[in-house]
Amino acid sequence: MxxxxxxxxxxxxxxxxxxxxxxxxxxxxxxxxxxxxxxxxxxxxxxxxxxxxxxxxxxxxxxxxxxxxxxxxxxxxxxxxxxxxxxxxxxxxxxxxxxxxxxYPRQGNTPGVAPTALVDPSAIVDATVEIGPGVIVGAGAEIGADCRIDANAVIGPGVVLGAGSSVGACASLSHCLIGQRVAIYPGARIGQDGFGFAMGAGGHVRIPQTGRVIIEDDVEIGANVTIDRGATQDTVIRRGAMIDNLVQIGHNVEVGAGSVIVAQSGIAGSTKLGEFVVLAAQTGLAGHLKIGAGAKLAASSGVMRDIPPGEEWGGTPAMPIRKFWRHYTRLMKLLDEKG
Amino acid sequence: MxxxxxxxxxxxxxxxxxxxxxxxxxxxxxxxxxxxxxxxxxxxxxxxxxxxxxxxxxxxxxxxxxxxxxxxxxxxxxxxxxxxxxxxxxxxxxxxxxxxxxxYPRQGNTPGVAPTALVDPSAIVDATVEIGPGVIVGAGAEIGADCRIDANAVIGPGVVLGAGSSVGACASLSHCLIGQRVAIYPGARIGQDGFGFAMGAGGHVRIPQTGRVIIEDDVEIGANVTIDRGATQDTVIRRGAMIDNLVQIGHNVEVGAGSVIVAQSGIAGSTKLGEFVVLAAQTGLAGHLKIGAGAKLAASSGVMRDIPPGEEWGGTPAMPIRKFWRHYTRLMKLLDEKG
Amino acid sequence: MxxxxxxxxxxxxxxxxxxxxxxxxxxxxxxxxxxxxxxxxxxxxxxxxxxxxxxxxxxxxxxxxxxxxxxxxxxxxxxxxxxxxxxxxxxxxxxxxxxxxxxYPRQGNTPGVAPTALVDPSAIVDATVEIGPGVIVGAGAEIGADCRIDANAVIGPGVVLGAGSSVGACASLSHCLIGQRVAIYPGARIGQDGFGFAMGAGGHVRIPQTGRVIIEDDVEIGANVTIDRGATQDTVIRRGAMIDNLVQIGHNVEVGAGSVIVAQSGIAGSTKLGEFVVLAAQTGLAGHLKIGAGAKLAASSGVMRDIPPGEEWGGTPAMPIRKFWRHYTRLMKLLDEKG
Structure with a gap:
């Protein structure tokens, strides 16, 4: 019990x-x-x-x-x-x-704003929202019905949170539009600057990151996850995607509906995942790739090229998983024989 | 737009x-x-x-x-x-x-201390500084002109922040001296104890970590990054280095000027990077290494030895990247043939 | 000095x-x-x-x-x-x-509750405890003698913290029972929902996670670490374990007494580690494994099967480390020759 x-x-x-x-x-x-x-x-x-x-x-x-x-x-x-x-x-x-x-229904919300929370007068907060102690809600933010914002979380200016969403303790959101029934876990960082700059021996020059993060309905974002906002386009997490703890999502990335991204995986800038892609733990995806709908990546894979829909890949550099295991078996045989 | x-x-x-x-x-x-x-x-x-x-x-x-x-x-x-x-x-x-x-100029600062911020009376805070709601500034801290400290960030006792620097929401700093125009992103952790202890079957014994973190001018530190303070020496991030999200930097590490460390990379204790080193995403460096100026590491590399200046390495254990790809090509040929 | x-x-x-x-x-x-x-x-x-x-x-x-x-x-x-x-x-x-x-004795605590902290009237807080500014302590929580809770940390309802423990700035705890002399570093996330759901094309269905996190005495939990609570069982960290920064520990995991888990490692759900296991940095363990007492994993290993007590393994997929290096030596010879 x-x-x-x-x-x-x-x-x-x-x-x-x-x-x-x-x-x-x-x-x-x-x-x-x-x-x-x-x-x-x-x-x-x-x-x-x-x-x-x-x-x-x-x-x-x-x-x-x-x-x-x-x-x-x-x-x-x-x-x-x-x-x-x-x-x-x-x-x-x-x-x-x-x-x-x-x-065990999900923790409900007890409508009300804690006395030590600070909600900007220009923010639009539904009367049914629960805002915990120490929470900050910035100017012009909009918080929909039945949302729950936990202690010490920070909702930046202009951020929109759809009905029934929750934000965990000490999480911070900026430059983002969040759908309905989205669960954001403690310590998640959403909407900060992407990692974009012009490199140069005289010093790197930051590129202003003027995109947003768009998170559709029914998404979950794990603890201490980081999702950067887009450079000029948006970073987009589509409906029903599940993102585990400590995942990194770079600027302009698109995560397809229903995709599952397991802990400590990272997706570099501008890579697009189709629907129902699965990245097992600690997977790394290079930038500017297209990962087809339903593709699956084995844990610890390092992906350097596009993956067709429905395929299962693994290894670093990643290849189709059957080929990976065929190679592996041959290699073990070869190396054991050589003794 | x-x-x-x-x-x-x-x-x-x-x-x-x-x-x-x-x-x-x-x-x-x-x-x-x-x-x-x-x-x-x-x-x-x-x-x-x-x-x-x-x-x-x-x-x-x-x-x-x-x-x-x-x-x-x-x-x-x-x-x-x-x-x-x-x-x-x-x-x-x-x-x-x-x-x-x-x-799109960088977000400026609106001088003033939010009513719910708590600044220790012994802290020295320039009149042009913006201190957000819920921010804590410890005893003896010094915050230079035009700094911006975002909501719920924590600046520990004695921490020094140079002019024009910014600290993101919910970040925490202790035991560190920060230069000018440094940008620290939300949730970054700077200056906590390094991971040092004498192991033993009867229990591990912590070594007090009495060094600091020194961050020079024009550095960027990504969201949820962790930088431990030194054991007896300092951990040092030199001028203009760019550090992406979720990077781990161990005690006594030195990151050279202009170096670029991409997301989820980790650098173990006492390793020193020269100027303009590039670590692609998810790279891991063992402790006590020397990585020469201008060296580049491919994504997902695992580095176990020193790297001469200017070389490009990759793989785990890492080797010169040309050798890595030559090996890779031969290996694929070999394993494909064997079928 | x-x-x-x-x-x-x-x-x-x-x-x-x-x-x-x-x-x-x-x-x-x-x-x-x-x-x-x-x-x-x-x-x-x-x-x-x-x-x-x-x-x-x-x-x-x-x-x-x-x-x-x-x-x-x-x-x-x-x-x-x-x-x-x-x-x-x-x-x-x-x-x-x-x-x-x-x-250099560990930072002591100065008993008292900061004026801007918010301690629920039903929480039981020992008179010797130091509670920093902006800290939130939930209903029914119990904080033992000489604990120190740093600025802006959040202690959820019902959480128990044993004597002499400390919680770093901006950390958040929920659904957990913590032993004595436990050190939790800034930004650690303990007790949030595990990553459990029934996948389906019509949308994934969350499984309520009704277990807890149990942390025994003398454990250290690094900065920005994430430890999920159990699904129905508990997630357990046994006495004296040392966990470095940015480590991920999934639901139902058990970490044995005195184990050492170095930065950015991840342990998937239901895996059990014996006593004094060492995971070097960036190691990944699949779910439902048993890692025997005293086993050691080399940095960057990817472990897909049980490991007997006392053995040292490495590589991805991990194998006994001697075999790994023997294979590696043969492979290098083979590939160098082929040129």
Missing amino acids: ADPRFFNVADPITLGRLAEIAGASLAEGADPDRTIVDVAPLETAAPDQISFLENKKYLSALAETRAGACLVHPAFVERVPQATVALACDAPYRGYALVAQAF | ADPRFFNVADPITLGRLAEIAGASLAEGADPDRTIVDVAPLETAAPDQISFLENKKYLSALAETRAGACLVHPAFVERVPQATVALACDAPYRGYALVAQAF | ADPRFFNVADPITLGRLAEIAGASLAEGADPDRTIVDVAPLETAAPDQISFLENKKYLSALAETRAGACLVHPAFVERVPQATVALACDAPYRGYALVAQAF
Whole structure:
């Protein structure tokens, strides 16, 4: 059970309602009015908790679970123990995510502006917004309904934040327009100058960076991430993209809708990612590249050229991942033989 | 045109004045009193805007530009369309940078201390300084003329900031002396303890870090960068160095004048970089190395030994880049053949 | 000598007391009441300062030192110059660390809550705690004796901080329980949501992260580090672990006691490190791995599988380091020959 100092679990939910939430079918004969009080992993779930099976390598854990209910793929309904009610659905993990959100709704907002916050009189702040202590909101900023700005965050002049978005503690935003339901984590830096200058032996000359950062709806930006504003164009993060901690996004970059960028990856200036691109952790992308929709990069890759849609690449310099592993196998054989 | 919510463009500037600013020669017959209102890329520039050509791969964009004026190398003056006034100079990108700075001067400072800032009575703060809301300035700190300290930044006791420097939102400085016209971006961490301790099975014992961070004039320090103070010596960033976001600089490191360190690179303790060294993104340097003046490291390199001045290296472990690519070509051939 | 603007050296200490502190034997005939005023490297130490020799490659510096006293291994006592008093001990660097701590004790705390700090009335804050300006302490948080919370840091609701711990400027903590004598550096982010969601073409669905971060005693967490809270389990950092700047630690990770994680390394979700593991800089660990006690990873390694206790690995994908270097040597030979 989640530590009650930090989390409030919602009221119990009936199996019937949970099936609805997850888009699952309740096993025949199961009582739709039976209540469940929490989510839990298969190993620790109690008879009043619900769990899930996504991967068949956990079938043995399923066999021994004491969970009161379990989300499973239809193919595995037969494997659910008798004392556990099966909720069958095609994407059990997704179903679990929805159910878990029902038990643990995202931290809401308590409308109001903390006395030690400083909101510029020209800022337009919806009455439902929660603004934490020490927060600064600059001139002309607009904060939409139900936003939550956590302690000591800084919202620069003119910044726009759509309804239902949140900004974590000590984050800072400038020169950016943020959509709805965007979650920005603590310490993220959005909208500062890009790294652009004319190099010269007599000293480098800064190029004014006069673009913005545009973040569309439903994006998440991890802790201590840095997203620079564009040089003349904008830096754009499209709808539903998920960005993990300590990621660097250079000026003029475009991240496609639904893309997933894992921790400590970096994208150099003007590179464009299509929809649903995945960059595993610590990936580096050179500037001015095009990464096709659905492309996937293995962890620690260093990418120096365009990648066609749907391909999986890895290594440094990155190449198609099958080629990478074929090469790797041959190389190991070669080097081991040479001994 | 830059979003007026975030940027104020300066008043129109005459071609004559722009040529002066860029160090360029105005095409014969051009009217030096004609005014230009903004900068723009070749593709989008309007007849009252100025653009530039740095790289001949954009000659086709030049051919089709509607820009009122264009900075170009003398060799390409002939290629400038008739309706566009050529401004010839040897370094058009540098000229453009200077012109763009004239249209978009760096954010100035509005002298004054925000009511919610807390400046220690023993701190010496010039009357022209702007100190934002929530800023903390510690005992004995000295802030020179025309500095700007943004919201919620923390300037530790005794820290010295030279004239014309700026500190971004939520950045924190301690144990450091900062020169003039230094730009420190949001969330940068300067002057905390270096990572020094005597390891032991009974527990590691911290070594007090009693050096400082010295940052010379005209340096830029990116967002969420970390620069540790020295152990007994100082950590030093020399004049004009440009440091991108999320870079780590260990204790006792010296970064040479004019060096450029791209995002997410890291430099381990006591390594010294000469002047005008370039580390491309995600480079890692081991400790106690000497990197010669003008050396360049390819992105994602891992450097384990000294590099002579002027050489270009890459790979992990890093080697001269030509050797790296020769090896790479041979290796690909070898591994492809083996199939 | 350390800059007095930033550091206060303690009163002079007698050789007898220094020997006690370091666990060293004073050379026969040396005056135990002679006082020493500071620590310094061999090269610059004056006759009233104490230095150390850890590595025999500095024997020539020892020969020329003017230090009044020097911590050395018993094997090198004979090499100490006549004017320098030898303090013999098995671990001179550790002895030096202890002596340096005596001259430069960690910054203490000046009990009291700054007027611009905001401590929730329900928080339990020991009377000896120092809370800096702009600090926010949330509802129900508990701050133990002698803690120091620096300017503009944010301590979330319910967070527990053990006695003698410190939190750097602009750091933020939530959903975590912190032990005693833990040092958290500026800008560290502890306890935010882990990166967990069910991916789907219709949009990713967040999994509520209902675990915590548990940090045991004597841990150090570097500047701008990010440590996510667990998904259902906890993320745990065990006693005495040292974590350098800009490290990323994913949800459910466990870092073993005394482990050392150097800058910019990243550990993906659910990976477990045994005791005294060392990750050199920029190492990346995939998720769900087990890294055995005492294992060491070379800088820039990319680890994709479990590592047995005590082994040293390197490369990407990582392999035993001896094999890595054997392969490397053969490969260089092969590629050089092929020319």
